[in-house]
Amino acid sequence: MPVAADLSPRLARCAALLCLVTAALADDGRGLKRGGDPNQVSISGLSSGAAMAVQYAVAHSASVTAVGAVAGPQWGCAGGSVSRAINDCMCGRAALTPTINTARQLAARGAIDKLTLGRPQSLRRAWVFQSPADETVSSRSGEADATFLTAFIGTAPEVDRGNAVDGSDRAGHGIIAPGGSDTCAFDGTETSYVRHCGAEDNAGKMFHTLFGEGSAYNPSDRAGDVPEAELWSFDQKRFIEQAKARGVSVADDYYNPFWFWWPASSARRQNFDMAEKGYIYVPPSCRAVGSACRVHVALHGCKQDARVFASKAGYNNWAERYKVIVVYPAIVPGDPVAGTVCRSPAVDPSLDAAWAEPNPNGCWDWWGYLDTSSQQGRYLTKEAPQMQVLRAIITAVTTSQTN
Structure with a gap:
């Protein structure tokens, strides 16, 4: 009896703790149906994710209000060529030509949203970060992207080049966050591409530019680190299947040695190189029905683990401040090519000229690796496979919670 009496409180405490842990790990069961404000949709990304973010914002400029790019190349720079994408857009080995006329031509023929008097109907704000010391995407390409956005939107984006105080002006390739695990400067040991450069906070400065509405940037507005259990997964595969059902075709990604090295498609390629699940962070004030919060889509970069990006890149710590739901679509990790490309x-x-178009580093399609030879340039349009999936995800997040 004394032993049972002694164990009883302990069992009660364990049961209570188990309930708390279970509650923390489980989402609220609503999936992507969040009732987000369809008039307050924005998008950003890192590296290839930055390229895709700008591609999406340009293609859907009538419904996207703002875009952010961290260490991304110039819009439309690759022109469907992987050699140009690497040599010129990333490594700056040749001068870059303006691409604004390409965007205007696509708009004129309806391949992307039409422009009104030469300007987007909704896209108004942009923010760009480009470290001068980035050896993966040259500062020349990042600056060209800012120039393109200026011409397309009609107003110059806020351009952040880091600063000498915390060393972010010498940062290596990646997104900078106070909780970053990689060193600020490139040292060859990068694993997460979320870098720590003192108090520098790419997501915080980006959100302030996109949503701050004239207020002063205040680093203390950053919330404490959001527990990883608050990051919920969602079924991305169903949106991929919906696009596939519409008959979307894609380029092959490997050679089959059993058929004399004939090009073939892996299961990964058949799913547009996209993962079966993505992630979403819904801040507490956005969980109630009718909250109608902003929606922001954040895209990871090449060689990045999507969940690590979603939990560590810093977006979640600002979501409550700006009342924004953050959605993290994902690409399947590849078998990364070792070394620094540039x-x-x-x-x-x-x-x-290769018939197979591999994507070993798990990048978003910013040079046309999903396009067959008869579909050159599709990757920049609303018909691009990954674009279609992103659009479906946004539609789901902005669907009324009562439907």
């Missing part, structure tokens, strides 16, 4: 010899243009 320290390697230039890519031979003959690679552009």
Whole structure:
């Protein structure tokens, strides 16, 4: 009896703790149906995610209000060529030509949202971060992206080049967050591409530019680190299947040795290189029915684990401040190519003629690796496979919670 009496409180405490843990790990069961404000949709990303973010914002400029790009290349720079994407857009080995006319031509023929008097109907704000020391995407390309956004939107984006106080002006390739695990400067040991440069906070400064509405940026508005259990997964595969059901075709991504090295598609390619699940963070004030919060889509970069990006890149710590739901779609990780691409010899243009279009680093499609030879340039339009999936995800998040 004394033993049972002694165990009883302990069992009660354990049961209570188990309930708390279970509650923390479980989402609220609503999936993506969040009733987000369809008139307050924005998008951003890192590296290839930045390229895709700008591509999406340009293609859907009548419904996207703001865009952010961290260490991303110039819009439309690759022109469907992987050698140009690497040699020029990333490594700055040749001068870049303006691409604004391409965007205007696509708008004129309806491949992307039409422009009104030469300007987007909704897209008004942009923010760009580009470290001068980035060896993966040259500052030349980042600056060209800012120039493109100025011409397309009609107002210049806020451009952040880091600062000498915390060393972010010498940061290596990646997104900078106070909780970053990689060193600020490039040292060859990068694993997460979420870098720590003192108090520098890319997500915080981005959100302030996109949503701050004239207020002063205040680093103390950043909430404490959001527990990873508050990051919920969602079924991304169903949106992929919906696009596939519409008959979307894609380029092959490997050679089958059993058929004399004939090009073939992996299961990964058949799913547009996209993962079966993505992630979402819904701040507490946005969980009630009728909250109608902003919606922001954040896209990870090449060689990044989507969940690590979603939990560590810093977006979640600002979501409550700006009343914004943050959605993290995902690409399937590849088998990354070792080394730093811009320290390697230039890519031979003959690679552009290959029938198979691999994506070993798990990048978003910013150079047209999903496009067959008869679909050149589709990757920049609303018909691009990954664009279609992103659009479906946004539609789901902005669907009324009572429907």
